[in-house]
Amino acid sequence: GQQLNQSPQSMFIQEGEDVSMNCTSSSIFNTWLWYKQDPGEGPVLLIALYKAGELTSNGRLTAQFGITRKDSFLNISASIPSDVGIYFCAGQLGGGADGLTFGKGTHLIIQP
């Protein structure tokens, strides 16, 4: 099946720093989704991207759908303690229920 490479696996940052993470694929996708998961909870959708080149913001979060349709990035500006968690990307090719592929997550840790 398709593979999604998400990096970095983990990030240790200071409060107030900006964060950047990305996902790359060997295959194209039609949709990119970014999720955040808090410990012991299910993933919560942050941003959905539907067009190559699309840049979308949600508060301090900004995500982009790569022009090649094989990558996406998520930026978080001015990080705060509640940003701690695991961030997942997901790529979707078609409408089929099996067309969704997940990255393995970026674990964000904010040091005091």
Add this chain to the structure above:
Amino acid sequence: DVKVTQSSRYLVKRTGEKVFLECVQDMDHENMFWYRQDPGLGLRLIYFSYDVKMKEKGDIPEGYSVSREKKERFSLILESASTNQTSMYLCASRLSTGKLFFGSGTQLSVL
């Protein structure tokens, strides 16, 4: 907002027990999914359903079955629980295309 509700947050079962994990969504979504999540392995698809009474195997269906008798409800069944099925189980739903919404998860421990 879409609500996907999993009936239990935590479950502890014994080896060999039959286990039912229930999931209900309130947005008339066609597609429903069951994933398990393990450290270092990410999210792995167990089963999904396109519509009522329809089901398809995902990547790791062995040891599991599912039931979708009503559109809003998708049940995951562990016929005979084993210790290697200790995991976080996540239910999700969506329209035929578009955003996938997750429940809060069920942390299952099999002793």
